[in-house]
Amino acid sequence: MTNKDEDPNKKIPGEFYISSDEKDRIIDKFVSELLLQSEIIKKQRNAIDHYRKKLEEKEAGDPSIEIVVSQEETSYNDVGGLDDVLYKIKHFEYGMTHAGTYTHFGETPPKGLLMYGPPGCGKTMIAKAMSNELGCWFLEIPLSTIISEYVGKAEKNLNNALKMAKKTYEDSGTKVMVFVDEAEQMFRKKGRNVGHEVIDRCVNVWLRTMDGMGSNEGLIFVAATNYLESIEPALLRAGRFDYLIEIPKPTLAGVEDIFVKQMGVRERKAERQIYCVSEIENISGRMYDVGMTGADITEVLKRASLQCIRDCIENPIVKDIPTVTDSLLMKVINDYDRVQKQKRKFGFDVGNG
Ligand code: ADP
Secondary structure (H helix, E strand, C coil), rough: HHHCCCCCCCCCCCCCCHHHHHHHHHHHHHHHHHHHHHHHHHHHHHCCCCCCCHHHHHHHCCCCCCEEECCCCCCHCCCCCCCCHHHHHHHHHHHHHHHHHHHCCCCCCCCEEECCCCCCHHHHHHHHHHHHCCCCCCCCCCCCCCCCCCCHHHHHHHHHHHHHHHHHHHHHHHCCEEEECCHHHCEECCCCCCCCCHHHHHHHHHHHHHHCCCCCCCCEEEEEEHHHHCHHHHCCCCCCCCEECCCCCCHHHHHHHHHHHHHHHHHHCCCCCCEEECCCCHHHHHHCCCCCHHHHHHHHHHHHHHHHHHHHHHHHCCCCCCCCCCHHHHHHHHHHHHHHHHHHHHHHCCCCC
């Protein structure tokens, strides 16, 4: 028998045969599974759209980013041991207040001030005192809020902050000091921020903003850093942060000046005498010997006050309110120094204080 004559119903061994009912059932099951799959895909697509929208919103920058503009009370009189620095600061101030006189002599006033030096020596304090002296608003750019892991958001946040500073000036007619603390974080050298390219883009925002802004547009740019060597050099060129001032650690005379001024600040605030100190030279000498900065001196005075507060609470029968004495201060200084040394040795706080 040839192929042509083969029986069409003949079953071939090894092949599968199903009835038409069974076929229908399989097709129905297949169709309902397809429908279920398409429903799942639809839901997944909705979820993806939802997340994409959220991401776009985040990339667009958070309009509610909190930027606080304040009026400062600190004054140059409270800054101790930095007379030479304050003299130089005055030059910068004149560039802001008397720009016309600069141009009269064919000079361009500086655009931005960058203070550098070890931590705790008064950079932020000087910026606040200057904003007070100039009678302008003080806007500290909040680094952690600005720098965001979302691509594009940091630049937008920064742009928003700078726009807000400009708007504050336009609305109030009062200049705004835009202050960047720990500037090495936002102004880090370009091309060295692998994994943090967002910083490179922030540097670009600063360059564009400062280049596009004339001296009469109401913003005063001031920054502070402990690491001058890490700052992107392009930001230090003329028309940008082109006025550099070093804020050094205090000398012996500087320590004494800070000590006396800080006692004055605290008594002014308390509106009463807090200190009964006769050996100012001795105490300043000890502070200097252990390498104290202005921030350390402030902290020591605070701790001495806390001790007096505790004495007041624990000995209510004592009539006289305790004052901070020489011996209390010496004790606090020595304890503070001991803990600082331990911190330096072990890398963390091991004691009380
Ligand atoms: P920096 O910005 O250089 O790290 P800060 O200005 O934040 O230092 O200093 C912290 C605190 O220490 C100030 O608020 C102030 O109480 C005190 N302080 C620092 N330097 C001085 C100074 N030269 N004169 C008076 N107080 C100072």
